[in-house]
Amino acid sequence: MASQPFTVKWGIMATGGIAQTFTKDLLTNPASRDVDDVAHKLVAVASSSSKDSAASFLEKVKAPEGVKAYGSYAELVNNADVDIVYVATPHSHHFQNTMLALEAGKNVLCEKAFTVNAAQARKLVETAKAKNLFLMEAVWTRYFPLSVKIRELVQSGAIGPVYRVIADNSVGNDGPDGTVTFPDEHRMVNPDLAGGALLDLGIYSLTWLFQILYHLQPESQKEAPKTVAAINKYRTGADEMTNIILQFPQHKSMGVAMTALRIATDTDGKNSGGPAIKIQGPLGEIQVVGPAFRPQQYRIVKKDCDGKVEVVDCPIPTDAERGYWGHGMFWEADECARCLRDGKKESATLPLSESIVIMEVMEEALKQGDVQYPELITTAVFDPNSSLNTGKN
């Protein structure tokens, strides 16, 4: 008989869109994705707006009886039953909210982008290490079986050494009279919420560059990239289009990461425009069909394939007994559970040192494009009473 799964007790910080999606994934049966070694239990949710918002969240996700609803983040992180906190607030809040949880002794899975700048990322990592806590940036795509297979394929030498990766994660939100369709207050374009294409969407383009060109470098040859960026700013001051070239001179490799708010990677919604990602070596290329954050198909085009392209589908499993829920976020949750079970303080698939290098690249790109964010959200000094933690000005 199989042994009991290791069950992790989750606390959810914030009640917005992705908090709901993630929590629904947590509530799916792991067997629906052929997992039996770990399981998840929802024990609490907190809203900085009100306890009612937290209660309404629990209704929306059809939470089981007994899950606690809190009207403040402080109550959540002080719940002794919570093993790990999922931080699902805007980027602007990640540093203060994650510090709040770490200081209360909680392990943390923090949404992307990890922070607003590299100094904040370093402080989070330093704090987690000092307190012997698990910390991970929630770049869910890295944990897709599709990503695992592609990394293995590249490592096996299937296309030879990868010299170039091109990745795009752009959305077609062009609006009238020079606008984009997001209101200026929306987290996608609002500098007070660390809005902009790069931190929200471009991070996935960088994820593809990093998980191939950086992550797979042998430890003894780890080389951080040189960064060259071009940015168009929106009227709010946030970036609306950002293109970054990363160069790894010792590895003779380069990556091109693109992101934009006015033009979509997938113009017709049917992927007629081709792959979102191209991973290129002298023996061939791997093409990943977008979106870059939630891909479900890749193709292998070998130099000598004579037009015979291998197409590999990797559908995301759903749970028929729970309304066909299943978005693909459960794989990163499973990773957290396995790390906690095994006493690991970080994920080998996205080490904290790598999250820091990615933040350094994004900070450098934003600097080159003269994108600036306010002091309240860029400081690397923790303040439990910050309005970012209390929700009150």
Ligand SMILES: NC(=O)C1=CN([C@@H]2O[C@H](COP(=O)(O)OP(=O)(O)OC[C@H]3O[C@@H](n4cnc5c(N)ncnc54)[C@H](OP(=O)(O)O)[C@@H]3O)[C@@H](O)[C@H]2O)C=CC1
């Ligand atoms: N992995 C993925 O696929 C995705 C990840 N994300 C990431 O998740 C995070 C949240 O995004 P998303 O859920 O779409 O955002 P939403 O705006 O839908 O939700 C954000 C939540 O954060 C809380 N919050 C606290 N302070 C503020 C504030 N000043 N303004 C707005 N919200 C505030 C609110 O919850 P409350 O009032 O309950 O405290 C709010 O509901 C971002 O970092 C984003 O990059 C987003 C979408 C997809």
Ligand SMILES: O=C1OC[C@@H](O)[C@H](O)[C@H]1O
């Ligand atoms: O992480 C994300 O992935 C999906 C996008 O639609 C969203 O804006 C972004 O935050």
